[in-house]
Amino acid sequence: MRGEILAAAAEIIVRKGYSACTMRAVAALVDMKAGSLYYHFKSKDEIVEEILNQGIETLHARVAEAMRGLPKEAPFADRLSAAVGVHVSSLVGKDQKCMHVYEHLPPVIKRRSRKMRETYAQLWHDLLADGVASGDVDAGIDLQLLVPYFLGGLNRVPEWMRASGASSDQVAALAITTLLDGIRAGR
Amino acid sequence: MRGEILAAAAEIIVRKGYSACTMRAVAALVDMKAGSLYYHFKSKDEIVEEILNQGIETLHARVAEAMRGLPKEAPFADRLSAAVGVHVSSLVGKDQKCMHVYEHLPPVIKRRSRKMRETYAQLWHDLLADGVASGDVDAGIDLQLLVPYFLGGLNRVPEWMRASGASSDQVAALAITTLLDGIRAGR
Amino acid sequence: MRGEILAAAAEIIVRKGYSACTMRAVAALVDMKAGSLYYHFKSKDEIVEEILNQGIETLHARVAEAMRGLPKEAPFADRLSAAVGVHVSSLVGKDQKCMHVYEHLPPVIKRRSRKMRETYAQLWHDLLADGVASGDVDAGIDLQLLVPYFLGGLNRVPEWMRASGASSDQVAALAITTLLDGIRAGR
Amino acid sequence: MRGEILAAAAEIIVRKGYSACTMRAVAALVDMKAGSLYYHFKSKDEIVEEILNQGIETLHARVAEAMRGLPKEAPFADRLSAAVGVHVSSLVGKDQKCMHVYEHLPPVIKRRSRKMRETYAQLWHDLLADGVASGDVDAGIDLQLLVPYFLGGLNRVPEWMRASGASSDQVAALAITTLLDGIRAGR
DNA sequence: AATGAATGAGGATTCATTCAT
DNA sequence: GATGAATGAATCCTCATTCAT
Numbered sequence: 001m002r003g004e005i006l007a008a009a010a011e012i013i014v015r016k017g018y019s020a021c022t023m024r025a026v027a028a029l030v031d032m033k034a035g036s037l038y039y040h041f042k043s044k045d046e047i048v049e050e051i052l053n054q055g056i057e058t059l060h061a062r063v064a065e066a067m068r069g070l071p072k073e074a075p076f077a078d079r080l081s082a083a084v085g086v087h088v089s090s091l092v093g094k095d096q097k098c099m100h101v102y103e104h105l106p107p108v109i110k111r112r113s114r115k116m117r118e119t120y121a122q123l124w125h126d127l128l129a130d131g132v133a134s135g136d137v138d139a140g141i142d143l144q145l146l147v148p149y150f151l152g153g154l155n156r157v158p159e160w161m162r163a164s165g166a167s168s169d170q171v172a173a174l175a176i177t178t179l180l181d182g183i184r185a186g187r
Numbered sequence: 188m189r190g191e192i193l194a195a196a197a198e199i200i201v202r203k204g205y206s207a208c209t210m211r212a213v214a215a216l217v218d219m220k221a222g223s224l225y226y227h228f229k230s231k232d233e234i235v236e237e238i239l240n241q242g243i244e245t246l247h248a249r250v251a252e253a254m255r256g257l258p259k260e261a262p263f264a265d266r267l268s269a270a271v272g273v274h275v276s277s278l279v280g281k282d283q284k285c286m287h288v289y290e291h292l293p294p295v296i297k298r299r300s301r302k303m304r305e306t307y308a309q310l311w312h313d314l315l316a317d318g319v320a321s322g323d324v325d326a327g328i329d330l331q332l333l334v335p336y337f338l339g340g341l342n343r344v345p346e347w348m349r350a351s352g353a354s355s356d357q358v359a360a361l362a363i364t365t366l367l368d369g370i371r372a373g374r
Numbered sequence: 375m376r377g378e379i380l381a382a383a384a385e386i387i388v389r390k391g392y393s394a395c396t397m398r399a400v401a402a403l404v405d406m407k408a409g410s411l412y413y414h415f416k417s418k419d420e421i422v423e424e425i426l427n428q429g430i431e432t433l434h435a436r437v438a439e440a441m442r443g444l445p446k447e448a449p450f451a452d453r454l455s456a457a458v459g460v461h462v463s464s465l466v467g468k469d470q471k472c473m474h475v476y477e478h479l480p481p482v483i484k485r486r487s488r489k490m491r492e493t494y495a496q497l498w499h500d501l502l503a504d505g506v507a508s509g510d511v512d513a514g515i516d517l518q519l520l521v522p523y524f525l526g527g528l529n530r531v532p533e534w535m536r537a538s539g540a541s542s543d544q545v546a547a548l549a550i551t552t553l554l555d556g557i558r559a560g561r
Numbered sequence: 562m563r564g565e566i567l568a569a570a571a572e573i574i575v576r577k578g579y580s581a582c583t584m585r586a587v588a589a590l591v592d593m594k595a596g597s598l599y600y601h602f603k604s605k606d607e608i609v610e611e612i613l614n615q616g617i618e619t620l621h622a623r624v625a626e627a628m629r630g631l632p633k634e635a636p637f638a639d640r641l642s643a644a645v646g647v648h649v650s651s652l653v654g655k656d657q658k659c660m661h662v663y664e665h666l667p668p669v670i671k672r673r674s675r676k677m678r679e680t681y682a683q684l685w686h687d688l689l690a691d692g693v694a695s696g697d698v699d700a701g702i703d704l705q706l707l708v709p710y711f712l713g714g715l716n717r718v719p720e721w722m723r724a725s726g727a728s729s730d731q732v733a734a735l736a737i738t739t740l741l742d743g744i745r746a747g748r
Numbered sequence: 749a750a751t752g753a754a755t756g757a758g759g760a761t762t763c764a765t766t767c768a769t
Numbered sequence: 770g771a772t773g774a775a776t777g778a779a780t781c782c783t784c785a786t787t788c789a790t
Contacts, residue, residue: 001749017293019206023785035787036750044785104293106204128370138372145361146370148347153340160335174332182369183315183333185325188774210760222761223775231760375770391667393580397764409766410771418764478667480578502744512746519735520744522721527714534709548706556743557689557707559699562753584781596782597754605781 002040004030010051010097013104014158021048048105052113055098060120062086067127076136081176083127084154088172091158100158121147150179189227191217197238197284200291201345208235235292239300242285247307249273254314263323268363270314271341275359278345287345308334337366376414378404384425384471387478388532395422422479426487429472434494436460441501450510455550457501458528462546465532474532495521524553563601565591571612571658574665575719582609609666613674616659621681623647628688637697642737644688645715649733652719661719682708711740 008029012021023034023044041047066086070079091100102110102117124147131137157171195216199208210221210231228234253273257266278287289297289304311334318324344358382403386395397408397418415421440460444453465474476484476491498521505511531545569590573582584595584605602608627647631640652661663671663678685708692698718732 015294017295018204019293020295022783024783032749033751034785035752038786039749103290106206106291107202108204108207131370132372135372137370141365141370142357142361144351145353145357146365148351149340149344149358149361149365152343152347153336156339156343157336160339164331164335166332170329170332171336174329174336178328178333178336178369179365180369180371182365182367183318183324183328184367185322209758211758219774220776221759222763222777225761226774389668391669392578393667394669396762398762406770407772408764409773412765413770477664480580480665482577482581505744506746509746511744515739515744516731516735518725519727519731520739522725523714523718523732523735523739526717526721527710530713530717531710534713538705538709540706544703544706545710548703548710552702552707552710552740552743554743554745556739556741557692557698557702558741559696583779585779593753594755595780596756596784599782600753 001030005037005040006047006051006054007097009047010055010101013048013051013101014097018104018106018109045109048101048109049112051098051101052105052109053116055096055101056113056116056120058096059087059090059099060116060123062090063120063123067123076131076134077176077180079127080131080180081172083124084176084179085169085172087154088157088175089168091155092161092168092171100155103155103159121151124151188217192224192227193234193238193241194284196234197242197288200235200238200288201284205291205293205296232296235288235296236299238285238288239292239296240303242283242288243300243303243307245283246274246277246286247303247310249277250307251310263318263321264363264367266314267318267367268359270311271363271366272356272359274341275344275362276355278342279348279355279358287342290342290346308338311338375404379411379414380421380425380428381471383421384429384475387422387425387475388471392478392480392483419483422475422483423486425472425475426479426483427490429470429475430487430490430494432470433461433464433473434490434497436464437494438497441497450505450508451550451554453501454505454554455546457498458550458553459543459546461528462531462549463542465529466535466542466545474529477529477533495525498525562591566598566601567608567612567615568658570608571616571662574609574612574662575658579665579667579670609662609670610673612659612662613666613670614677616657616662617674617677617681619657620648620651620660621677621684623651624681624684628684637692637695638737638741640688641692641741642733644685645737645740646730646733648715649718649736650729652716653722653729653732661716664716664720682712685712 005026009021009026011029012025023037026047027034027037037047041050063083063086066082067079070082090096093099102113125143128137128143128147132139132141132143154175157175161168161171192213196208196213199212199216210224213234214221214224224234228237250270250273253269254266257269277283280286289300312330315324315330315334319326319328319330341362344362348355348358379400383395383400385403386399397411400421401408401411411421415424437457437460440456441453444456464470467473476487499517502511502517502521506513506515506517528549531549535542535545566587570582570587572590573586577586584598587608588595588598598608602611624644624647627643628640631643651657654660663674686704689698689704689708693700693702693704715736718736722729722732
């Protein structure tokens with residue numbers, strides 16, 4: 001039940017925005033009355049917080065898992081591909097709306113998950129740092145800047161994907177090549 | 188007065204999110220009582236809509252102006268640099284909060300400015316298409332996908348800039364090189 | 375100008391009811407801004423009160439005038455006809471909305487014009503009392519009851535006239551015969 | 562509770578007029594806070610509409626019931642008496658304020674119950690048509706005009722009853738004789 | 749576990765009114 | 770004479786929350 005409530009709330013936030021996510025609306029989606037939610041959660045804030053945490057945690061877990069699934073000596077490009085692929089498909093996947101709720105929250109709430117998100121960013125930072133170490137990534141690039149820039153772009157994907165009708169694979173492929181080689185012709 | 192109200196509302200939306208942008212809050216910021224706002228605007232919606240429009244319009248105008256300011260035969264990389272530079276600095280600039288309000292709005296409202304945003308996207312699309320034509324941009328890239336992906340990333344910039352403490356020039360530089368050449372070493 | 379404002383307010387009250395009669399609405403109808411009305415009237419109440427008074431006064435004056443216009447020895451039926459005719463046509467007439475505003479006002483306000491209305495009712499009472507004296511009206515009838523009953527009915531006329539499409543003459547005729555002879559067949 | 566709220570609202574409308582019937586006022590009368598009313602009704606409009614419907618329906622039901630209670634061959638005058646008696650006493654009765662709310666509503670709202678009121682008027686129309694058929698009512702009278710005229714008069718009764726101090730029986734008696742035989746002496 | 753009923757705070761909006769210009 | 774701008778109070782309504790059942 002707890003899970004269903006979280007899912008319902010996430011669904012609403014993603015589709016209609018944070019301000020549309022009222023206790024009544026959430027309750028209606030799980031066939032309950034608003035008051036009943038308080039049996040499962042202490043407050044609306046608790047629900048949102050849990051969604052936030054669960055979203056990043058799952059995302060983190062999935063990407064980390066994917067990396068672990070690769071042989072130790074896998075080339076950098078493959079590792080990056082894997083990471084981007086999992087990240088994008090998780091964001092878009094129907095199973096877990098939790099993961100792209102973040103974009104829709106008011107700053108006050110966003111701040112609460114900062115630590116978790118930094119941990120996740122660290123995973124990407126490490127991946128890229130490895131790339132630098134192995135000579136695959138240009139050492140001149142400021143990873144401190146690049147990671148949020150890149151992740152930020154990636155996170156906006158679901159919104160315009162619905163409009164453009166692209167598949168998550170197409171998007172992932174675009175993100176990877178663009179990130180690796182840029183758009184300049186004749187490389 | 189109208190302008191000050193718009194600025195105040197934009198300020199609140201950007202800093203605290205859409206749901207925090209109540210008429211009372213806006214009024215307080217311009218030293219008024221909530222009801223008085225209705226002398227200047229018909230409704231809250233009208234305020235938000237105007238912010239939205241004004242934001243994109245100004246952004247569009249600035250970037251277009253910057254492009255016009257370049258000599259006709261300016262190389263593609265220069266044109267791109269100019270566009271990115273103006274876009275980023277506009278987003279971050281203190282003068283006009285209107286321009287990065289969009290990210291914080293609930294989907295229903297976002298949809299309203301779709302046409303305007305598409306017009307703006309078209310400007311970038313044209314810029315890149317010129318690059319393809321002149322042989323500067325890899326013809327294999329699907330611009331329909333690239334433009335929203337790239338702009339989406341760019342728009343998230345202000346949020347994490349405050350955290351990382353980078354300057355708008357640094358960010359613009361990063362965006363340009365990454366977009367053009369990617370991060371791969373040894374180009 | 376004062377007169378036009380009163381007319382505008384009356385118009386609104388009659389057509390949309392008292393609650394729709396806001397200062398803004400009235401002002402709009404006379405091409406002004408709400409605040410300007412306060413140059414002509416001290417308050418909204420003053421406007422309504424004046425409409426009320428003017429309405430009954432005009433009605434009273436017209437009916438009294440019609441009675442005076444008749445020869446002294448005019449038969450009772452003629453006098454009654456004249457009174458009813460003038461009353462009904464005044465209520466329906468386009469020139470003076472003021473006269474049927476009364477029905478639409480909240481009780482608190484209605485009460486204020488009580489004295490005036492009683493004066494007007496007295497006119498009818500006298501007319502009927504004359505009828506009794508001259509043997510034209512059944513002496514068994516309680517005029518104290520009849521007058522408000524009859525006038526009450528008459529005042530509702532404009533509302534359903536619009537629906538039924540009857541003319542004011544038809545209505546007056548009906549009212550007179552019904553009042554005099556009832557509806558029973560074979561008199 | 563629903564019923565008590567309706568009763569409270571009706572009470573206020575009848576006593577102080579539609580504009581005085583605020584959610585706060587209604588709530589106060591049933592010892593609640595304004596917001597709580599929304600648990601029972603979707604909107605203020607819903608309340609008013611329900612009062613309106615319930616009022617006419619009850620009135621209709623009562624009068625119809627009274628007619629059914631008479632023997633088939635009851636003389637016309639008796640049927641009319643019964644109808645008027647029930648109508649008047651219902652209007653004045655303390656139990657159901659709903660029934661005389663109509664008079665106090667703004668036109669926009671009145672229109673909503675038009676169909677129901679027409680159905681009720683039809684009942685009277687039929688009653689009088691029967692009178693014409695049986696030779697009890699003058700065939701020269703336009704019933705389409707008479708019914709609204711007569712009902713209109715009847716409905717104003719409660720207002721001035723309070724002032725004059727007459728009993729509902731007196732009023733009903735007056736209405737019946739006046740309607741049947743008029744006021745002319747020497748019938 | 750869940751709900752019916754309620755509440756208080758606060759949401760947007762409207763209104764009569766004021767007053768300097 | 771009239772208006773632009775403002776206000777405070779009141780409007781309807783929504784929301785998160787509580788609690789007895």
